[in-house]
Amino acid sequence: MTLLALDWILMLEKLILIAIIVFASLGIALYTTFSERKVAAVLQDRPGPNRAGPMGLLQPLADGLKLIMKEEIIPNSASKALFILGPAMAMTAALMTCAVIPWSSSVELFGRKIDLQIADINIGILYVFGVVSMGVYGIMIGGWASNNKFSLMAALRGASQAISYELAMGLSLIAVLMISGSLSLKTIVDQQMAPGAWWNIVYQPLGFILFFVCAMAECNRTPFDLPEAENELNMGYHQEYSSMKLGFYLFAEYVNMIMSSAVMASLYFGGYDIPFLDESTLAPNIAAILGVLSLLTKIVIFLFLFMWIRWTIPRFRYDQLMNLGWKSLIPLALVNMLATGAVILWQQG
Amino acid sequence: MDTIQILFFILSALALFSAIMVLVSKNPVHSVLWLIVVFFTISGHYILLNAQFLAIVNLIVYAGAIMVLFLFVIMLMNLNAEGEPRKNWWMKLAGVVSGGCFLMVMVSLVRQATELSGKAALMKTGDIGLIKNLGKALFSDFVVPFEISSVLFLSAMVGAVVIGKKD
Numbered sequence: 001m002t003l004l005a006l007d008w009i010l011m012l013e014k015l016i017l018i019a020i021i022v023f024a025s026l027g028i029a030l031y032t033t034f035s036e037r038k039v040a041a042v043l044q045d046r047p048g049p050n051r052a053g054p055m056g057l058l059q060p061l062a063d064g065l066k067l068i069m070k071e072e073i074i075p076n077s078a079s080k081a082l083f084i085l086g087p088a089m090a091m092t093a094a095l096m097t098c099a100v101i102p103w104s105s106s107v108e109l110f111g112r113k114i115d116l117q118i119a120d121i122n123i124g125i126l127y128v129f130g131v132v133s134m135g136v137y138g139i140m141i142g143g144w145a146s147n148n149k150f151s152l153m154a155a156l157r158g159a160s161q162a163i164s165y166e167l168a169m170g171l172s173l174i175a176v177l178m179i180s181g182s183l184s185l186k187t188i189v190d191q192q193m194a195p196g197a198w199w200n201i202v203y204q205p206l207g208f209i210l211f212f213v214c215a216m217a218e219c220n221r222t223p224f225d226l227p228e229a230e231n232e233l234n235m236g237y238h239q240e241y242s243s244m245k246l247g248f249y250l251f252a253e254y255v256n257m258i259m260s261s262a263v264m265a266s267l268y269f270g271g272y273d274i275p276f277l278d279e280s281t282l283a284p285n286i287a288a289i290l291g292v293l294s295l296l297t298k299i300v301i302f303l304f305l306f307m308w309i310r311w312t313i314p315r316f317r318y319d320q321l322m323n324l325g326w327k328s329l330i331p332l333a334l335v336n337m338l339a340t341g342a343v344i345l346w347q348q349g
Numbered sequence: 350m351d352t353i354q355i356l357f358f359i360l361s362a363l364a365l366f367s368a369i370m371v372l373v374s375k376n377p378v379h380s381v382l383w384l385i386v387v388f389f390t391i392s393g394h395y396i397l398l399n400a401q402f403l404a405i406v407n408l409i410v411y412a413g414a415i416m417v418l419f420l421f422v423i424m425l426m427n428l429n430a431e432g433e434p435r436k437n438w439w440m441k442l443a444g445v446v447s448g449g450c451f452l453m454v455m456v457s458l459v460r461q462a463t464e465l466s467g468k469a470a471l472m473k474t475g476d477i478g479l480i481k482n483l484g485k486a487l488f489s490d491f492v493v494p495f496e497i498s499s500v501l502f503l504s505a506m507v508g509a510v511v512i513g514k515k516d
Contacts (some may be wrong), residue, residue: 032358040479079376080379082379120479120482121401123402123405123480126402126404126405126406129405129409130405130412130413133409133412133417134412134413135412136417137385139419140417140420141382152424154426159417160421163418166413
C-alpha cells in the first residue's frame with residue numbers, strides 16, 4: 001500500500017510503537033512519584049503513603065485525579081498563551097527523547113520484523129541533546145509568563161544551570177563517542193552487546209560519573225534543584241500554576257529522569273544487553289522481551305539512585321553549583337576526553 | 350507532487366510566516382519565540398537536504414543555546430510593548446526604502462550567480478551533510494580554516510571574560 005511514496009503500514013507500526021512507549025513512560029512516571037514517596041519514607045523511617053489501595057498502591061491515581069479535579073487558575077497579569085505553552089513544552093520535550101532510545105532488539109510479528117526503536121537515526125545522541133536543550137524553554141516560558149518575580153528568578157536559575165551542565169555533559173559524552181565511533185544509540189548498544197565486548201562503563205568510569213552528575217542537574221533533582229528552592233523562591237518557576245498544568249511540570253521531571261536513565265543505560269551499561277548471556281542463542285522474540293526487561297531493570301536501578309541521592313544530600317548554593325559545573329566538571333571532562341583520545345591514538349599505533 | 354515537495358512548501362510557508370511574526374510581534378519575548386520557530390523550520394529544510402548533522406547542530410547551538418541567552422537578556426531587561434519608543438514616519442519610510450534596496454541586491458545576486466543558475470538543490474540524495482563525510486571534509490580539506498576559526502572563538506571567549514571581570 002503506497003501513497004505519496006510512503007509505506008503506510010510502516011507508519012502505522014511506528015505510530016503504535018510511539019503510543020506504547022509514550023503511555024508506558026507516563027505509566028512508569030506515575031509510579032515513580034509513588035516510589036519516590038516510599039523511598040523517602042524508608043530513608044526517613046516512616047511508613048509513607050499507605051491508605052489508598054493495598055500498600056498505598058493506588059496513591060498515584062488518587063494524586064492524578066486530585067490534580068485534574070483542582071480549579072484551574074490563570075493569573076490576570078499572566079501572558080495567557082505562553083502560560084499554557086510552558087508546561088506543554090516541558091512535557092513534550094521530556095517525552096520526545098524516547099524516539100531514539102533502542103528499547104530492545106527486533107520482534108517478529110505477523111511476518112514483519114519490527115524494531116523496538118522508533119527511529120534509528122545516525123545522529124541519535126545529538127538528537128537527545130537537541131531535545132534536552134529544548135526542555136529549558138518549558139521552564140523559561142512558564143516562569144516568565146507567570147509574571148511573578150520569584151518565578152522569573154527561578155526560571156533564570158534553571159536555564160543558566162541547564163546551559164552550564166549541558167557543556168560538561170557534552171564533553172563527557174565525546175569520550176564515549178570516540179570509543180564507539182558512532183552517534184547512533186543502536187550501534188553503541190550493539191557494540192557493547194557483541195560477544196567478548198565490555199560495557200562502556202569499564203572504559204569510561206570517570207566519564208560516567210560526570211554524565212550522571214550532569215544528568216541530575218539537567219533533571220533539576222536535588223542537590224541541583226535550585227529552580228525549586230522553596231526557602232528562597234517560595235516555590236519556584238511553577239509557583240503560579242495550579243491543577244494539571246502544575247502536574248505537567250512535576251510529571252515532566254519524572255519523565256526526564258526515566259529518559260536520562262535510559263540514555264545512561266544505553267551509553268554506559270549496555271542498553272538492553274543481559275550480562276553474561278549470549279542473546280543470539282535465544283529465539284529472537286524471547287530475546288527481545290528479555291532485553292526490554294533488562295533495560296527496564298537498569299532504568300529502575302538508576303531511578304532508585306536518583307531518589308537515594310535526593311533524600312540524602314542537601315541542596316547546593318547557587319555559587320557552589322556554578323563553581324562545580326564550570327571549575328570542576330568541565331576541566332575533568334576535558335582531561336577525560338584528552339586521555340581517551342590519547343589512549344585510542346596509542347592503540348591504533 | 351511527492352512527499353518531499355509537500356514538506357518543502359509547508360516548511361517554507363511556516364518559515365516565512367514565523368519570520369514575519371518575529372518582526373510584527375510587539376512583545377520582544379514573543380519575537381524571540383517566533384525566531385526559535387524559524388530555526389526549527391530551517392532545520393527541517395536541512396533534513397530535507399539530507400544534512401541531519403547540520404540540522405541538529407543548528408537546533409542545539411542556535412535554538413538551544415543562543416536563543417536562551419537572548420531570552421535571558423530580554424526577560425531581565427523587562428522590555429514591554431508600552432516601553433517601545435515610537436518611531437517617526439520618515440524613519441519608517443527610510444527603513445522600508447533601505448530594506449527594499451537590500452532585497453533587490455539579494456534577488457539580483459541570486460539570479461545572476463553562475464553557480465546557482467539552472468541548478469536545483471539536492472533533495473534527499475546528497476551525503477556531504479552526514480556527520481561522517483562532514484567530519485572527514487572538515488579535518489582534511491578544510492583543516493586550516495577550521496582550526497583558525499576555533500582560535501577565533503577562543504579569543505572571543507577570553508575577551509568576554511576580560512570584559513566581564515570586576516577589578
